Amino acid sequence: MTQENKIPYKIYLEESEMPTRWYNVRADMKNKPAPLLNPGTLQPMTAEELGGVFCADLVAQELDNDTPYIEIPEEIRNFYKMYRPSPVVRAYCLEEKLKTPAKIYYKFEGNNTSGSHKLNSAIAQAYYAKKQGLKGVTTETGAGQWGTALSMACAYLGLDCKVYMVKVSYEQKPFRREVMRTYGASVTPSPSMTTEVGKKILAAHPGTTGSLGCAISEAVEVAVGTEGYRYVLGSVLNQVLLHQSVIGLEAKAALDKYGVKPDIIIGCAGGGSNLGGLISPFMGEKLRGEADYRIIAVEPASCPSFTRGVYAYDFCDTGMVCPLAKMYTLGADFIPAPNHAGGLRYHGMSPVLSQLYDDGLMEATSIKQTDVFEAAEYFARCEGILPAPESSHAICAAINEAKKCAETGEEKTILFGLTGTGYFDMVAYEKFHDGLMDDYIPTDEELAKYRESLPKV
Amino acid sequence: MTQENKIPYKIYLEESEMPTRWYNVRADMKNKPAPLLNPGTLQPMTAEELGGVFCADLVAQELDNDTPYIEIPEEIRNFYKMYRPSPVVRAYCLEEKLKTPAKIYYKFEGNNTSGSHKLNSAIAQAYYAKKQGLKGVTTETGAGQWGTALSMACAYLGLDCKVYMVKVSYEQKPFRREVMRTYGASVTPSPSMTTEVGKKILAAHPGTTGSLGCAISEAVEVAVGTEGYRYVLGSVLNQVLLHQSVIGLEAKAALDKYGVKPDIIIGCAGGGSNLGGLISPFMGEKLRGEADYRIIAVEPASCPSFTRGVYAYDFCDTGMVCPLAKMYTLGADFIPAPNHAGGLRYHGMSPVLSQLYDDGLMEATSIKQTDVFEAAEYFARCEGILPAPESSHAICAAINEAKKCAETGEEKTILFGLTGTGYFDMVAYEKFHDGLMDDYIPTDEELAKYRESLPKV
Numbered sequence: 072m073t074q075e076n077k078i079p080y081k082i083y084l085e086e087s088e089m090p091t092r093w094y095n096v097r098a099d100m101k102n103k104p105a106p107l108l109n110p111g112t113l114q115p116m117t118a119e120e121l122g123g124v125f126c127a128d129l130v131a132q133e134l135d136n137d138t139p140y141i142e143i144p145e146e147i148r149n150f151y152k153m154y155r156p157s158p159v160v161r162a163y164c165l166e167e168k169l170k171t172p173a174k175i176y177y178k179f180e181g182n183n184t185s186g187s188h189k190l191n192s193a194i195a196q197a198y199y200a201k202k203q204g205l206k207g208v209t210t211e212t213g214a215g216q217w218g219t220a221l222s223m224a225c226a227y228l229g230l231d232c233k234v235y236m237v238k239v240s241y242e243q244k245p246f247r248r249e250v251m252r253t254y255g256a257s258v259t260p261s262p263s264m265t266t267e268v269g270k271k272i273l274a275a276h277p278g279t280t281g282s283l284g285c286a287i288s289e290a291v292e293v294a295v296g297t298e299g300y301r302y303v304l305g306s307v308l309n310q311v312l313l314h315q316s317v318i319g320l321e322a323k324a325a326l327d328k329y330g331v332k333p334d335i336i337i338g339c340a341g342g343g344s345n346l347g348g349l350i351s352p353f354m355g356e357k358l359r360g361e362a363d364y365r366i367i368a369v370e371p372a373s374c375p376s377f378t379r380g381v382y383a384y385d386f387c388d389t390g391m392v393c394p395l396a397k398m399y400t401l402g403a404d405f406i407p408a409p410n411h412a413g414g415l416r417y418h419g420m421s422p423v424l425s426q427l428y429d430d431g432l433m434e435a436t437s438i439k440q441t442d443v444f445e446a447a448e449y450f451a452r453c454e455g456i457l458p459a460p461e462s463s464h465a466i467c468a469a470i471n472e473a474k475k476c477a478e479t480g481e482e483k484t485i486l487f488g489l490t491g492t493g494y495f496d497m498v499a500y501e502k503f504h505d506g507l508m509d510d511y512i513p514t515d516e517e518l519a520k521y522r523e524s525l526p527k528v
Numbered sequence: 529m530t531q532e533n534k535i536p537y538k539i540y541l542e543e544s545e546m547p548t549r550w551y552n553v554r555a556d557m558k559n560k561p562a563p564l565l566n567p568g569t570l571q572p573m574t575a576e577e578l579g580g581v582f583c584a585d586l587v588a589q590e591l592d593n594d595t596p597y598i599e600i601p602e603e604i605r606n607f608y609k610m611y612r613p614s615p616v617v618r619a620y621c622l623e624e625k626l627k628t629p630a631k632i633y634y635k636f637e638g639n640n641t642s643g644s645h646k647l648n649s650a651i652a653q654a655y656y657a658k659k660q661g662l663k664g665v666t667t668e669t670g671a672g673q674w675g676t677a678l679s680m681a682c683a684y685l686g687l688d689c690k691v692y693m694v695k696v697s698y699e700q701k702p703f704r705r706e707v708m709r710t711y712g713a714s715v716t717p718s719p720s721m722t723t724e725v726g727k728k729i730l731a732a733h734p735g736t737t738g739s740l741g742c743a744i745s746e747a748v749e750v751a752v753g754t755e756g757y758r759y760v761l762g763s764v765l766n767q768v769l770l771h772q773s774v775i776g777l778e779a780k781a782a783l784d785k786y787g788v789k790p791d792i793i794i795g796c797a798g799g800g801s802n803l804g805g806l807i808s809p810f811m812g813e814k815l816r817g818e819a820d821y822r823i824i825a826v827e828p829a830s831c832p833s834f835t836r837g838v839y840a841y842d843f844c845d846t847g848m849v850c851p852l853a854k855m856y857t858l859g860a861d862f863i864p865a866p867n868h869a870g871g872l873r874y875h876g877m878s879p880v881l882s883q884l885y886d887d888g889l890m891e892a893t894s895i896k897q898t899d900v901f902e903a904a905e906y907f908a909r910c911e912g913i914l915p916a917p918e919s920s921h922a923i924c925a926a927i928n929e930a931k932k933c934a935e936t937g938e939e940k941t942i943l944f945g946l947t948g949t950g951y952f953d954m955v956a957y958e959k960f961h962d963g964l965m966d967d968y969i970p971t972d973e974e975l976a977k978y979r980e981s982l983p984k985v
Binding site: 079080081083085086149152153154160163164182183184186223226227245246249250252253254255448451452453454455456457492494495497498500501504 | 536537538540542543606609610611617620621639640641643680683684702703706707709710711712905908909910911912913914949951952954955957958961
């Protein structure tokens with residue numbers, strides 16, 4: 072392995088170089104993301120209406136399509152300093168193994184106990200809840216990273232934390248619950264009998280393995296019905312992408328230090344929090360005409376919102392208690408096949424990213440899960456890090472692009488988001504090793520059926 | 529939380545500031561560690577005898593009591609760059625929560641997929657095996673960190689890796705096996721029927737939960753009996769402490785950058801690899817009379833080699849196939865109570881550390897396991913990181929010292945080793961949360977009985 076002149080394996084920013092402001096990509100979008108609608112009146116949700124569900128400061132961030140930079144409060148910056156900056160890593164070993172002239176970089180967000188980038192928004196949302204004098208927050212979690220992140224943030228600030236965890240993940244990742252308990256959170260598998268909407272879903276679909284959409288409905292119901300509580304969400308929302316812009320801002324600052332400019336930026340996409348955060352400042356340059364980048368969203372073939380969904384107003388949750396969002400969606404009833412182990416199982420997609428995709432400012436691709444795990448193992452063996460299945464979608468796409476460069480001889484610079492680690496995904500890895508993992512992909516007929524649940528807006 | 533002027537939350541060295549040489553503390557010891565003895569002749573093991581078990585270059589390092597600095601080969605330095613330098617973290621939040629005037633720093637070795645410092649020696653040992661043209665290596669693993677680390681190093685270098693894993697850990701940490709499989713290693717629970725010594729131990733102790741001592745015997749038997757294989761060990765040996773000196777060298781360089789000098793240095797001690805590595809350069813200064821430090825080894829009350837063992841020649845393994853080492857030991861038959869979940873379960877202790885302890889150059893203390901897990905949870909909630917039970921022994925001791933400072937008002941500077949993360953220890957955390965963890969401590973009578981197995985040297 073030869074190390075290129077000057078560029079270290081890992082680029083860390085100094086503490087003093089860390090971002091002090093989040094970047095709001097909406098400010099530079101010509102076509103703004105469509106507003107959330109009140110499902111009753113079909114009118115845009117007002118700040119007052121949203122305030123029943125979310126903290127006031129977060130509502131303001133959610134609705135702010137104009138302010139390009141928003142100050143990161145000092146308390147949040149101090150928390151960030153405990154686990155950030157995260158490194159931009161030059162994948163020298165992967166490049167060598169692939170015999171590619173491409174230069175591969177990844178922004179690694181897994182070096183914290185939540186195991187992913189989710190902590191960036193968890194601490195922000197918990198901070199504003201605390202500032203508002205709330206007692207606690209409720210949320211959903213799928214793979215468990217978001218729930219863990221929120222538990223950590225709440226433990227740090229002394230807030231109560233109630234987590235509804237998608238049942239299939241609760242069962243596949245028994246130890247995630249213990250991590251959340253270590254941080255003092257209560258964890259309920261969803262759908263559950265603790266909420267009206269949970270009871271309804273269980274009655275309609277006995278034995279369901281759950282979905283993020285169900286878990287959101289339950290968490291929202293509890294937040295709205297409990298004094299001193301609000302609901303927080305780990306992805307999809309504009310505010311989440313705002314907080315996650317810290318990923319992209321750090322990545323860009325780190326690459327700028329060494330004069331590196333990516334040609335291709337790749338991120339996995341479930342609800343869009345990681346991808347949206349990673350690409351933010353780069354997309355900003357693209358929107359302002361200052362630079363051009365090829366930007367690729369990677370999703371599982373078993374939950375293909377971008378590549379096979381429709382761009383339409385839809386419910387964010389299965390119980391239909393949330394506002395309507397205009398997004399690429401498979402329909403709020405969509406639940407990926409139970410054999411799907413790779414995360415990224417949300418039926419919809421961030422309205423910001425949906426608009427950018429619809430405007431042709433980014434691409435999307437989907438990958439089947441055995442390919443994802445093959446890429447994960449390949450990556451683990453040369454780069455050392457055991458990646459989360461979610462992140463491995465981006466790894467797979469990055470490897471594919473690097474292989475193309477090996478064929479064409481092009482020395483492209485690739486940046487991808489390595490969102491987290493797979494320590495709690497060993498059941499899935501075991502299935503893969505034992506050859507028990509399959510690649511079920513929904514048929515066109517199935518997808519058409521799910522689309523029937525779309526609201527008529 | 530107030531951040532002291534200039535000292536960042538995390539001190540990272542630049543790549544160019546990383547150590548290029550390991551430090552061999554034996555060179556500065558007036559009383560050298562006692563040599564390994566051939567169990568048959570009771571004469572010091574020769575390089576030739578050791579060469580049947582270990583790689584030639586590692587034998588040379590094992591026997592070298594004189595060379596103070598040994599060059600780190602470039603290939604190893606490149607691998608180190610993939611996950612090192614590890615940060616020295618200022619525990620601002622812990623200090624505030626403890627209301628202590630003490631300044632607490634920890635060297636965090638858990639930010640790599642093996643989850644601990646073990647990778648530092650794994651890559652070195654695998655490198656020398658590869659250099660010697662071997663096909664593969666065998667080893668034992670207890671909690672699983674060492675086995676994972678070795679698997680990673682072997683995958684990187686293309687070596688075969690056979691791991692004997694202590695049965696109780698194999699069962700308590702089902703997912704560790706999958707991580708090792710991801711890196712292509714074969715993992716056998718020990719004692720097993722795959723070796724003569726394993727069969728013998730199982731016949732004598734049916735239903736045994738295993739011990740590091742058993743697993744070492746099995747791994748050595750396989751290495752010695754298989755063409756192109758050698759045995760490697762994750763702790764205890766002089767060579768391991770040499771490789772692990774990278775921890776202390778980085779820690780000292782990082783603190784020196786900010787003019788920080790620790791008063792107290794604390795590390796957990798099982799076989800001594802982490803503690804020995806962390807304290808190396810500080811102990812060197814102490815041995816040379818250039819500085820003084822209070823150095824504390826922390827061990828589990830259920831496996832108290834330093835605090836309740838004897839300093840004597842003993843077998844390193846249960847099957848008595850290994851050389852004899854002079855060390856603080858509980859007797860090679862010692863197996864901690866099955867309820868012991870906190871790692872650090874080896875019956876003996878590094879000969880280097882044993883000699884330093886016997887010379888009064890360091891202290892030792894033992895902690896019972898519920899106190900360890902209480903400290904772990906306390907630490908996790910304020911510092912974010914979910915610590916390994918092993919590391920939490922050091923956390924607990926550091927908290928105790930910081931509390932003393934809170935009482936006396938002394939502004940002592942404490943440095944401790946945070947060796948790893950606890951993601952694969954959730955069964956133990958669950959027991960702790962559920963109140964099912966007890967604190968069995970061996971009686972004097974029990975310890976006396978185990979001492980009967982000591983060889984008469």
